[in-house]
Amino acid sequence: MTPRTLPIEPLTPEAFAPFGDVIAARADAKTFAINQGFATRFHDLARVDVGEEGGAVCVSIFQARPRSLPMRLSIMERHPLGSQAFVAMSELPFLVVVAPPDTVLDLGAIRCFRAGPGQGVNYARGVWHHPLIALERPSDFLVLDRAGAAGHSNLDEVDVQNALLWVWN
16 A cells, blocks of 8 residues: 555644534634633533433543654544544644544545644544644643443544554654
8 A cells, every 4th residue: 555644734623624623712702701801701612412322521631642753643533422522731732633424434534633722622423533642742631522331332443554644744
């Protein structure tokens, strides 16, 4: 198989729309003053979708070790029963590798985005994605995803090492 290099695209709400939501304090968001005027609420930035088959919202922190570029992609995963949001708890960039939601991964549709300071992502239900790709140094992420009853698998994984997909800086 011929190696394929994924270009790293800027993370914008428009470019990421087929895969979910960009979570950021954007100028186009609905806002209002709260806390006696000392804070602004950027309201309803993502659709947290976890209710399928009795799921509930689970709030976690993931600690990701940094990866070096170029990097060969190894695995893609999806969560068929709920969305999954990642919000960086630092000002460090990270990479977001995604493919459209489907029961079968379309290797030709994989895209890579660079999330900058103040950005997070919410993967829509069923969107294929690579596990976290932290850059520069270890990074913590606030994660909102689905907790559900035992016996309801919310993880599908596909080994993509043989596809020879690379991300370059």
